Amino acid sequence: MRDDTARWLHFDKTHCWHPFTRQAEWCAPESEPVVITHGEGVWLHDSEGRRYIDGNSSIWTNIHGHNHPELNAAISAQLGKISHSSFLGFTHPLAAELAEKLAALFPAGSLERVFFSDDGSTAIECALKMSLQAQRQSGAPERTHFIAFHDAYHGDTLGASSLGGVARFQTRAHGFPAIHLSATEDLASVDAGNVAAVIIEPLIQGVNEMRPWPPGMLRTLREWCSANGVHLILDEVMTGFGRTGRMFACQHEDVIPDFLCLAKGLTGGYLPLAATLTTEQIYSTFLGEAEKAFYYGHSYTANPLGCAAALASLELFARENTLENLQPKIRQLIERLTEMKSRHPVIHDIRQCGFVAGIELRQPDGGRFPREARTGEAVCREAAKHGLLTRPILDTIVLMPPLGITPEELDFAISALGAAISSTIG
Incomplete structure (x- = not known):
């Protein structure tokens, strides 16, 4: 082992704490990560x-791919201008352009509004809170429950983990009340009047050992949600940006959700950035008096470096x-x-x-x-x-x-x- 490798591993084992990792094994003397x-x-x-x-x-x-010259150039160019500025009370060109380009990936008049955050979990968290508040401000305060699916994974923040269907990742003590189903056939047993939204990873569950859903399931969910006044939230954190062969998994069944959650590949895998897309109809429920505003946000919302990488990534999809x-x-x-x-x-x-x-x-x-x-x-x-x-x-x-x-x-x-x-x- 080289001296620099040994030094870095010593510092890591002495000070770092890794996610989803058995630290005792990681830090064992014989371990050589x-x-x-x-x-x-x-x-x-x-x-x-x-x-x-x-x-x-x-x-x-x-x-x-890593070290892509065009992604590197886009980030470097932005570094020469500014690396970060607040999105609270201000805006910047790249956020505006990225929001427009993301909305343009869907039919006109569908997913028109984009809320930026940091990662997949927070994109989900935004959708959940937006759904609850939109239902309440639309005259349906009784809609407080969410439908999720067994063995699903939607992130590690409190709300997102409360909807997960994998026991070791779930948060049961707090979070959002969830109804976990196995298949769309189980919808018949649900009191839809209490449900704010259904959340699903479209086409395939990731953490559930990569298990695809039956063809047509997404279309069935869309129809049920539309018929019952329930929002449809699609977690495309993993499946978005080409992973399934289309830009987004929902496009395989021509389904437009009420909320679309994006992260991971949004910046080409370069920087943390997430987006929650929703409809103009839902956005309009937050207009009016101050109490209707969406009081949620992060310090690095719409980070310019992340937006620069995301715009360059979308350009690469077209150019390459x-x-x-x-x-x-x-x-x-x-x-x-x-x-x-x-x-x-x-x-x-x-x-x-x-x-x-x-x-x-x-x-x-x-x-x-x-x-x-x-x-x-x-x-x-x-x-x-x-x-x-x-x-x-x-x-x-x-x-x-x-x-x-x-x-x-x-x-x-x-x-x-x-x-x-x-x-x-x-």
């Missing part, structure tokens, strides 16, 4: 001189034909993963939605590996030795590289995962 120092395209480089494919887009954020060029890579991913499954009896299922894939590992007889074996983690550690960095969700390996990956790099990533499965569990 990867220290990422720089990136280029889909490749991440560590302090020991090794490089890896970024197999989960740095936790589902990176779109066009990102979505069009992605289609053959989606087909390649399907074909290569199908081939890999045929060679590995421990691959129980492959769940894919566009350029999002979950590879579930089980024993050849279909039984799950013992939880304490942490098989998915072991495979990911081995994959790093073959040049692929990713993380599992239990024993489901996530493969979600940046959209800009080349066919050759995609082949490399899948081969590395196959080699890791072979050397770890056969």
